[in-house]
Amino acid sequence: MENLPTDHFVTSLQFTKHVHQDVYPSIDPSNPELSLAGKVAIITGASRGIGAKGLAPAFARAGAKAIVLVATNAEKLAAVEASLKSTNPNVQVLSVATNIADANSVADLFAKVKANFGHADILVNNAAVLNNGSGDMHKEDPEQWWQNFEVNTKGAFLLAHSFINALPSPSTPATIINLVTAAAWMVFPSMSGYSISKLATLQLTAHLAAGYPSLTAIALHPGLVDTDMTLDEFKRFDLDSPELVGGLTVWLSSEKARFLTGRVVVSHWDVDDLVERKDEIVAGKLLQIDLTGMFGKGQFE
Known part of the structure; x- marks a missing residue:
């Protein structure tokens, strides 16, 4: 990948005429049209990376009533909580150290x-x-490989399961945004455990949308943001800001994004361009996982 331009993972996945790698006016969390006043949001992975630097500050700037910060490290959560209070003194913040792979937690x-x-x-x-081992699947430690599924897939399911059960009724309007990765539908042999576990999460999103019509469920590929999870070979592509992901996630939590339920969105895509293509996206069943090919008995008759 050393010969690829640094914007390769932006342009190769381009679906809208305009693309972005940082926050822009239409997804600015302080935009009154994106106000989350009265809303309670749960953000997992909130102690570091995109959660701490992008998502939590964006929801605070959007005026959420309350933000529930979730991660395993209580001390780091406390630091994020303090920073949110400086961003928005009125937001209520609840920090809960949680192992999302454990049902009791x-x-x-x-x-x-x-x-x-x-x-x-x-x-x-x-x-x-x-959790990557050697990169060669036959050399992987099975327990380490499977740990990707415990957190990325089982954890996402447990949270969605409890979230829906906690609603006044399953038909109550609500939003679930699952962060995934382009590696969920692309093939990187050295990342098999991570990639396949995120593919399962992407499809979990589609099933949530199909099973609960009042629920907006969207899978979001955040692009390449510089975090401690970034593999060395991807570091020179890490030019997307955490603020881009935060602002877009606020926008996806608004009624404007309702037509994208059950679909995957890439952070670079311009939301105004997406809205312009709304009818095409819905009618064409675009931005969903499917099997490519010609199918049906009729083609052989």
Whole structure:
């Protein structure tokens, strides 16, 4: 990949005429049209990386009533909580150290949410691990390889499961945004555990959207943001800002993004361009995983 231009993963995935690698006016969280006043949002993986630098500050700037910060490290969560208070003194912040791969720990998280807020309106499944061994699948440690699924897939399911059960009814309007990766539909043999676990999360999103019509469920590829999960071979492509992901996630939490439910979105894509293509996207069943080929008995008759 050393011969690829630094914007390769922007232009090769381009779906809209305009693309971005930083926040822009249409997804500025301070835009009154994107106000999250009265909303309670749960953000996992909130102690570092995109969660701490992009998602949590964006939801605070958007005026959310409350933000529930979730990660395993309570000390780091406390630091993020303090920074949010300086961003928006009016936002209520609840930090809950949680192992999202453990059902009892997730149940405890939602018991705290219920006690403080009744229920949440938005769930952002951002927490993830990237456990790679040698890169050669036959040399992988099976337990290390499977750990990707424990967090990235099972964790996303447990959170979505509890989130929906905590709503006043399954038909209550709400939003789930699952952060995925372009590696979910592209093939990188050295990242098989991570990639396949995120493909499962992408399809979990589609099933949530199909099963709960009142729920907006969207899979978001955040682009390449410089975090401690970035592999060395991708570092020179890490030019996307955490603020881009934060602003876009706020926009995806608004009614403007309702038509994208069950679909995958890439952070670089211009949201105004997406809205212009709304009818094409919905009618053409675009931005969804499918099997390519000619199918049906009729082609052979």
